[in-house]
Amino acid sequence: MPRSPALPQTGDSRQARTERSGLSLLSVVIALAVLLPVAAILWLAATGGMDSLPHLFGVVFPRAAGRTLELLVLTGFFAAFWGIATAWVTTACDFPFRRLLTAALVLPLAIPGYLAAYAFGEFLDYTGPVQAGLRALFGFKSMREYWFPDIRSMGGAVLVLSSVLYPYVFLACRAMFLMQGRAAADVARTLGAGPLKVFFRVQLPMARPAIAVGLSLVMMESLNDIGTVEYLGVNTLTFAIYDSWLNRGSLGGAAQLACLLLLAAGALIAVERAARRRQRFASGKTTTVVHDAIRIRLKGARALLATLVCLVPVLLGFVIPVSVLGGYALRRLDHLTDSRLLDAVATSMVVSGLTAILAVALGFLLAYSGRTARSPAVGLSARVASLGYGVPGTVLALGVLLPFAAFDNVLDQNMRALFGVSTGLLLSGTGFAIIYALTVRFLTMAEGSIDSGFQKLSPHLDMAARTLGRTRVQALVSVLLPNLRPAILTAILLVFIESLKELSATILLRPFNFNTLATLVCEDASRAKVEDASVGALIIILAGLIPALLVSRSLDRAR
Numbered sequence: 001m002p003r004s005p006a007l008p009q010t011g012d013s014r015q016a017r018t019e020r021s022g023l024s025l026l027s028v029v030i031a032l033a034v035l036l037p038v039a040a041i042l043w044l045a046a047t048g049g050m051d052s053l054p055h056l057f058g059v060v061f062p063r064a065a066g067r068t069l070e071l072l073v074l075t076g077f078f079a080a081f082w083g084i085a086t087a088w089v090t091t092a093c094d095f096p097f098r099r100l101l102t103a104a105l106v107l108p109l110a111i112p113g114y115l116a117a118y119a120f121g122e123f124l125d126y127t128g129p130v131q132a133g134l135r136a137l138f139g140f141k142s143m144r145e146y147w148f149p150d151i152r153s154m155g156g157a158v159l160v161l162s163s164v165l166y167p168y169v170f171l172a173c174r175a176m177f178l179m180q181g182r183a184a185a186d187v188a189r190t191l192g193a194g195p196l197k198v199f200f201r202v203q204l205p206m207a208r209p210a211i212a213v214g215l216s217l218v219m220m221e222s223l224n225d226i227g228t229v230e231y232l233g234v235n236t237l238t239f240a241i242y243d244s245w246l247n248r249g250s251l252g253g254a255a256q257l258a259c260l261l262l263l264a265a266g267a268l269i270a271v272e273r274a275a276r277r278r279q280r281f282a283s284g285k286t287t288t289v290v291h292d293a294i295r296i297r298l299k300g301a302r303a304l305l306a307t308l309v310c311l312v313p314v315l316l317g318f319v320i321p322v323s324v325l326g327g328y329a330l331r332r333l334d335h336l337t338d339s340r341l342l343d344a345v346a347t348s349m350v351v352s353g354l355t356a357i358l359a360v361a362l363g364f365l366l367a368y369s370g371r372t373a374r375s376p377a378v379g380l381s382a383r384v385a386s387l388g389y390g391v392p393g394t395v396l397a398l399g400v401l402l403p404f405a406a407f408d409n410v411l412d413q414n415m416r417a418l419f420g421v422s423t424g425l426l427l428s429g430t431g432f433a434i435i436y437a438l439t440v441r442f443l444t445m446a447e448g449s450i451d452s453g454f455q456k457l458s459p460h461l462d463m464a465a466r467t468l469g470r471t472r473v474q475a476l477v478s479v480l481l482p483n484l485r486p487a488i489l490t491a492i493l494l495v496f497i498e499s500l501k502e503l504s505a506t507i508l509l510r511p512f513n514f515n516t517l518a519t520l521v522c523e524d525a526s527r528a529k530v531e532d533a534s535v536g537a538l539i540i541i542l543a544g545l546i547p548a549l550l551v552s553r554s555l556d557r558a559r
Contacts (some may be wrong), residue, residue, distance in 0.1 A: 019472055023369040027381035030362050034388045034440050037399025041262065044255035044402055056244075056253050061260070064240040068264075071157060071229070071236055072219045078162035079218045080211060082313045083169025088199055089310060091177040094295040095303040101310040103552035106171070108164045108317030110544035112501045112518075114227025115537050116160045118525045119321035121231065122328075124151040157234045161222050163317035168221075169214030171551070176210035177203060216272035223265055224392040226504045227522055237261045241394045242508070251398075258395040269390040322541060328534030335535045344520040344536065351431055351506075351516060352499035355438040356446075356492045362439065363446030363491060368476070371454050382447065389444040393437075393504025400437045401509060404428035429511050437505040442498050446491040453487025454480075497543050 089095075090102045124130050131148055140146050149155060229236045237257060245254040298306050335341055366385055369378045388396070404427040412423045427433060457480065465475035481488075503518040510519055517536045524533035 020373040020375070023365070023373045024375050024377045024381075026365050027369045027373070027378045027385075030366060030443075031381035031384040034385045034443065036403060037396050037437070037440060038262065038387075038391065039399075040402040041255050041258050041395060041399040044252060044398075045259045047252075056256060060240050060244070060253075061237075061257065064235055064237045064257075065260070067154065067234060068223070068236040068238075070154060071161070071234065072222055074154070074158040075161045075165065075222050076215050076219055078158060079166040080169050080215055082162065082166040083214055084173050084204070084207070084211065086166075086310050086313060087170050087173035087177055088203065089306045091174055092199070092203075092296055093298050093306055095298040095306040097307060098310075101307070101314065104314045104318070105310060106167050106552045107314065107545070107548050109167045109551070110541055110548040111164045111318060111321050112227070112503070112540065112544070113161050113164055113221070113225045114231065114503055114518075114522060114525075115325065115540065116164050116317070116321045117157075117228040117231045118521075118530045118533065118537065119324040120151055120156065120160055122530050123320055123324050124148075124156075152231075152233045154234055157228055157232045159316070160228055160232070161225065162218075163313065164321075165218045165221055166313055166317065168217040169211060172210040172214035173207050176207045212274075213272055216268045220265060220268050220272075220390055220392075223261065223268070224394075224504055226394055226507070227518075231525060237264075238392055238394050238504070241398065245398060245508070251402075254398055255402075258398055261392055261395055265390045265392060265395075269387065322538075325530075325534045325537045325541070328531045329538040332531060332535055335532065340515070340520065341536055344515045344517050345539070347431075347514065348500055348516040348518075351434055351438070352496045355435050355442065355499040356496040358435065359439045359443050359446040359495045360450070360488060360491045363443055363448075363450050364488070366443075366447045367451040367454050370451065371459070372472075385447065386444040388440040389442065391441065393441065393502065393506075394508060396437050396441055397505040397508035400433050400440075400505075401428055404433050404436075425511075431511070431514060433509045434506055437509055438499045438502055441502070441505065442495045445498065446495050449491035449494065450484065450487050453484045457483055494547055497547060500543050501540055 086105050090098055090105070122128055126143055131143075134140065134146065134148070138146070151159075223238060226238050226242060228234075229239050230242070237260065241254045241257045241261065244250045244257060362385075366378075366382050370382055391399075405425075408423070408425045408428050411426065415421050415423045461475075461479055461483075465479045470478065500516075501518060503522055506516055507519050507522060510516070515523070517540055521533040521536045521540070524530070524536075
């Protein structure tokens, strides 16, 4: 058949190409804004001089790197143990309080590591209830008469971080066991395999990608943590950057250490993405037969053991921190009217609210560009923008401060020379630097939530709206945005709460007399005033409970 003649180029198609080009350009600008702190770190590390290198790599780095590796390995091991064990037990077995414990196992996500460290420090200290009970029980008069492990140690940091971070492994493994594990387990049992053999030979190998995803998130959060390791006296790379920057006054040395920490974070991101690709091919669709599979009914000692396996991490990761901090807070309710706390709450609301709005707006642009433009530049920009979450907060703070301070200094010099007016610190000396850093860090969270909402909307919706005479903007406003409202609200909520809890970047970038809830709590705890910090800490925990309860509710629906 002869080909039909080509239609002339229409104004609408030219307009569509212009809109797609504009979206692509915006995506590239967003990606460059995310890369700016990383580029600043690399530039300062290369130009910061070599005078400090012998000390850094001869003394500081070997010790800090060894402690960091030890912390990551031990925290990852215990987080994997509790996460895998609880995921398998709650999925494959039936025992008393299973449903309640399944929901409760997610609650430690509401507890930031630094708050758990403050609580465990009080709980296991010499004057705490545990050692006081031991002295009363055995008649000890002083600490010299008995031995008790020191919470301010590597072991204490591992205990704290693994207790609050294991839900990442639990959620990833439980999803895998629900999707495929039970179906494969039923097939293996028909071939005569027992429960433990099914777990080790079938379900655990299938869950390796999920375990890798959960562990990479655990290790990234451990790398980002500064409040826990500082309070418990563990000299990690994160703390070494903090110490080199603030205590030694060596920005170049801090940047050189930050580059090494970036390499570690990049390796974890690569592992996580590789595991996600493998998980995509390993996951299959399930049927109602799979969801209705019969669990192994446990009785007697086995039922008690399963209950304890699920109860212990909940006690360590949620009950003890909430009990300690909540008990202090109830005795200090008068602090609710304290001006310092009220100012910190107001500052946290403003900073977290602006961060949530900005991150969601940029995340929406990235997700919408990926839906409409579908160009290599947009895809690459989205991948680059997602790197911000993997950059530890300490490194991010250093990378943000450098270009902002340089801009402020150049602007101030030019304004003095031209007009005799000093502009001062417009970017680096205000809360804008904090908002920018938090937006870069949590942009991935906002974009991922909105993109998942887009994935549920058929692309034919856009086409149908266009055939009915709507422009692209009208279709977006009247069709897509109303359907995306739940995803957008979820993204705002998640970014707001994560910004409220963030400490690593905020404590380094805040101006003088600028306190958020997280920095106020950290200040009081560092002065051994955990009781005074308890009210602010409880507010952070209550805010963090919202997404944790939403996840628990989704687990109950999945059941």
